[in-house]
Amino acid sequence: MGTHGRRQKRDAYRAAQKDERAHELPRKKFYRQRAHANPFSDHNLVYPTRPEDMDWSTYYPAFVAEGQEEPKLTEGMEVHKAEIGDSEQRIEQALAAKPKQMTKDIEVADIGCGFGGLLVALSPALPDTLILGLEIRVQVTDYVQDRIRALRTQSGNNKDFQNISCLRANTMKFLPNFFRKAQLSKIFICFPDPHFKARKHKQRIVSTTLNSEYAYVLKPGGIVYTITDVQDLHEWMVGHFEAHPSFERISEEEQEADPCVPIMREETEEGKKVARHQGQKYVALFRRMEDPPW
C-alpha cells in the first residue's frame, strides 16, 4: 500500500511537472532509482538502429534547421504517454518521425550523466556546442529532462540551456547507435559506478575493449575526461586508457588549463557530494590519437 501511495504521488507530481509547474525545477525525491543498473541486461531500451535514424529535433528544438515540416504525433502515441516514462515516449517519438535536419551535430557526450549537474554547468561554458547526457536509469533521465525543461522555461529567452539534453541509453552496448564515427570531440565519464568486486570489472564503463568504442565515436584530437573519488578506479581507468593505443594521457599542465576540468570537478552532483565529505577527487584526461596507417 505504501509503495502504491508513493507511486501515485510521484506520478501526480510528475504529471504536474509537465504542465502547470513546468517552470519549477523538479525535486529529486520523485525521481529516485536504485543506484546500480546492470549494463548487460536487455532492459527496455529504445534506441535508433543507426545514428541517421535519430531525430534530435525534440531534444534540441532551437537547433532545428528551418523550413521543415512539423512532425505529426500519431494518436497512438498520445495514448502511450500515460503508460510509459516521459523519456521513453520521447525517444520512441524521435525514432518514429522522419529525422529532421539539425544545424549542428552533438559533439559532447556525458556518459552516465546522473542528475545532470555537469550538463547544466557546461551549457553556458560551451554555448555553441550540443551536449548530450546519457543515463541508463529511467527515473533519473526523466529528472534531467524535466530539469532542463524547467531551466529553459525559466530563462524564457529561447537561448539558455537549449544546447543540452539527456536521453536514456546503455552506452556500453549502444554508443555506436547514437553517434557516427568521429562525431564527438569530448566525452565525460564522471564518477562512474566503481564496481569494486573483481568479478564485476567487466561492468566498468572503462575497459580495453570499450575504449575502442570511445575511440570510434571520438574525432582524432578529441578528449575523454574522467573523474572519480575512488583511487583504485582512477588507476584502473588510467591503466586502461594508457594501455590503449588510440589514447594518450594529457599532461597535468594541459589538464589544469582546460576550462572543462574545474567545471567537472566542482559542478557535478557527485563532485559536490564528495567535497561535502572531504573526499578525494582524481582527474585524468586522455586524447584520442590519429589511427596509425594500415
Added chain:
Amino acid sequence: MSVKTGFQKAAICGDILFAANGPNIYAFNASSGAHLSSWKYPHPWLTPKDTAEKVAAQTEGKVAGTKDERADHESATKEDEAEAQEDGPPSKRRKVGAEPGQEVTSKKDESHAPEPDNEQAVSGQQDPKTETAAKGKGSKPKKEKAKGNGKDYGLGFGKQKAVLDIPMFQCMTTTSDGKYLVGVIGSSKTIWTFEHDGHGKLTEISQRPMPKRPCSIVITGDDKTILSADKFGDVYALPVIPGQQPSGDVPTSQEGTPTPSTPGTPQPFKYQANPLTVHTRRNLLALENQKRVAEQQVGFTEKSTPQVDFEHKLVLGHVSMLTDMVLGTHEGKEYIITADRDEHIRVSRGLPQAHVIENYCLGHKEFVSVLHIPKSHPHLLISGGGDDHLYLWNWYKGELLQKIPVGYDAEARSKGSPELPVHPVAVSGISSFHHNERYTVIGVVCENSSTLYKYLLSKDGELKFSRHIDMMFGNALDLVATDGAIYVSLDPNLSTDRHDKLTELTQQGQGRPLDTENDNPNHFFWAALIGSSEAMSPILPDSVMLADDLPQGRYDDLHKALYTTESLRKTGYERKGTSNEEEETEAVDASEGVEGAGDVEG
C-alpha cells in the same frame, strides 16, 4: 525408439568434408561421399539420462569433497570408473579428460574451471540446482555462490533451463593449407587443434580450455592465429600451434590488456575504497565488515577467473554476446567482422591493430547470427539473424546495399506480394560457391526448418532469390560449400518417413544415394546442392558405423544443444516489460536517501 544424432557441424578442406557428430569427427570425400577416416572422442559422450541424473545427485550429495575427487577424476588415474561421471552429469562443469602430455590446464585449474561455466549463466536464478550446489560446497560457500550469481547477466538465456551438457563440436574450421583443423567443444569451452594428414586423418595436438564458451572461431589468413569469439563478447587471439607466436604479435605493442582484466592472475586482496571514498552509513558499515573479514582471513586472495596458462590475447570485445565472426580483406589488409546479439555488425582492423574499429554495419532489427563473405565478392557481406530478411552490405564502408526476404514465404515476398503473416525466422547458416562468371550460388538455412533457400549473386553484386528447396528428411543443421556444391547436414530426428522420401526422390531422378543396397534409414543425411542442376543428392555415408543410438530421454537435451539460434531473440517481455525496473524503483522509494558510493552521477 532410438534416436540418431545428425552432423551438427561441418568444415570443408579441399575435397574433404569434415563432419562432426557430437564430439566425433568423420572425414568424407565430398564428391563421392566415401568415408575416409574418423576421429573419436576419447570418452563416451552419450549416457542415458537416468544415469546422468543419478550421478548428478550423487555429485551434489557429496559436494564437500568434490574438488579433490574431480581433480582425481580428471587426472585420468581412475579413468574408467570416472568416465560415467565425467560425461554424464548435468554438469555445470567442464568435462575434459585430461591426458598426460597435452596442453590442458593444471589439475588445480581444472577443479576451478567448472564453476564459472556459461551454463550457470544459462540456468540463472531459475535453476535451484545452482543454488543447492553452491550451498553444498561447504568449504567456500560464499565464493561459489557469488560466482554463480555473477554470471546471471542477461546474455540472452535468462529463461532457458540448463542443458545437460552433451559434448559436441560447435565450431570447426581448417587452416587454408588444410594442415590443421580447429574445433570447439562447447560444453567444455575447449579449443581442440588437430593435425590433418591431407587425407582426412586427424591427430590431436592440443586442447585449450577458454575462459568463456567460444561461439565462433576463424583462422587468420597467414594460418598462424586462431581468433576465438566468445559468449561474453570478447575475441581472443591464440596461436594455431601452441607455443608459436601468433601473427601480428609485436611484443613491444601496448595493445595487451592491462593486468586487471587479464584472466587468471589472482589479485592480492586490496581495499578499493577507503573511509574517504564512501559516504553513507551503510557503506561505512560494509567497509568495516570488509576489514574485519580480511583480518580474519589473512592471505585471502580474490580469485576472478580460472587460470588459463597458454598464450592468448584479448583483441577486441563487445558488451554483448557475440554470435559470429568472419575475416574480410580490403586492399590487401585483413579485417575482423564480428556480429552480436544486439543487432551490431562491427568491422575492426585485423591483427595487430584490432583495437581500431573501422565501421559498423547497422540495420538489423533483431539479433545477427550469421555472417558470410562470398569468395567471389570479397567486398560484400551477407548477414542473417532474427530478421526475416538477409542484409547485403559493403562491409568496409558499412553501407547497406540490399535487403532480401528469407524464411517463410520468401519467394512470394521477394516478388513483392502483399503483406504476409510474419513468422519468426532465425537464420542459422549461409554458404556460397562461385558457379560461373555470371553467378555465385548462395545457400541459406534457417533453424528448425528443412528448407534450403537458394539465392544468386550476380557478378555486379546483385542478390536475387532463386528458389527454395525442401530437403524433406529433416531440419538443416549446418551447411558448407566446396568449389562447386553446397552440402547441407540434416537432422535425422525430425522426419519419420525420410527413407520413403529418399527412395521417392531417387526414383524421380533428382538424386541418388551413394549406396542404396546398404541404405539404412538410421544413417545420416546430407543434401547437396550441386552446380546449376539444383538437384539434391543425398549422401549416405554408409561405410562408417556411426555413433551409438541416443539413449531414451536425452533427445530434448540434444535438441536444446542443437537449436540455439532462436533463443538469441529478445523476448516481448524483455522488450516491453518494465516490471523489473519498477521494482527497482520501488525498492529505492522504500529506502529513500540510501545512495551507493560513487553512483554514476555528474
